[in-house]
Amino acid sequence: xxxxxxxxxxxxxxxxxxxxxxxEAIEYIISKYNxxxxxxxxxxxxxxxxxxxxxxxxxxxxxxxxxxxDMFHKCLENLGSYSNFKGVNCSAEAxxxxxxxxxxxxxxxxxxWFDAILFKNECARILKDNSVVAIIYNNGDYDxxxxxxxxxxxxxxxxxxxxSSGGLNRNEEIFNNFFLNYEKIIFxxxxxxxxxxxxGLNFSASYAPKQNSENYxxxxxxxxxxxxxxxxxxxxxxxxxxxxxxxxxR
Numbered sequence: 001x002x003x004x005x006x007x008x009x010x011x012x013x014x015x016x017x018x019x020x021x022x023x024e025a026i027e028y029i030i031s032k033y034n035x036x037x038x039x040x041x042x043x044x045x046x047x048x049x050x051x052x053x054x055x056x057x058x059x060x061x062x063x064x065x066x067x068x069x070d071m072f073h074k075c076l077e078n079l080g081s082y083s084n085f086k087g088v089n090c091s092a093e094a095x096x097x098x099x100x101x102x103x104x105x106x107x108x109x110x111x112x113w114f115d116a117i118l119f120k121n122e123c124a125r126i127l128k129d130n131s132v133v134a135i136i137y138n139n140g141d142y143d144x145x146x147x148x149x150x151x152x153x154x155x156x157x158x159x160x161x162x163x164s165s166g167g168l169n170r171n172e173e174i175f176n177n178f179f180l181n182y183e184k185i186i187f188x189x190x191x192x193x194x195x196x197x198x199x200g201l202n203f204s205a206s207y208a209p210k211q212n213s214e215n216y217x218x219x220x221x222x223x224x225x226x227x228x229x230x231x232x233x234x235x236x237x238x239x240x241x242x243x244x245x246x247x248x249x250r
Contacts, residue, residue: 139240186242201238
């Protein structure tokens, strides 16, 4: 299965259960780079529009770049009522936008799926001079016991699991090769979930066992056990960070 197709039929769970990004991270980007209603962002790998939305709500024009058919149409459903949102059904390696158009390229929870060299070339083409790229991830806090337990469970029952975000956030060399210079800022972004949301979040991952998989039931049962172990009054707090890397590309 290629990287584009692996998210087919996952759009509803992804839209419903995936967490939002830190509001402080969004405000930091807008403030530092003086983004306003005249600014244009290309959000590449937009998915269902989780990262597009907070910028669109600020009146910024956002092109949501998404190659997967199901995700793209869910993104249109979620943001189509905003006149300053434009959906573009294309890949990160061949972005269907004109040269020198955008003030900022953003990537939320998707950079590890890209061909970094081809994507960097496209960023250089569509960005205005001296504009920047922001790569943003929600990443579980691996210092916390619950995240370690989920990591162990996924390592055991999910053959495609390589760590959160494909293990990318533990490999700074990849970002050093992509950026010429950049800031790395970590924003605390814990979120509180009920059992349905907790189960849905974990099964929205691309590596999670599908219903016809032999590991599906045991993975589900183990997630329920973890929830019951750590929950209080029917809710669980997921320790999470929004990690922002932003700067000029090489």
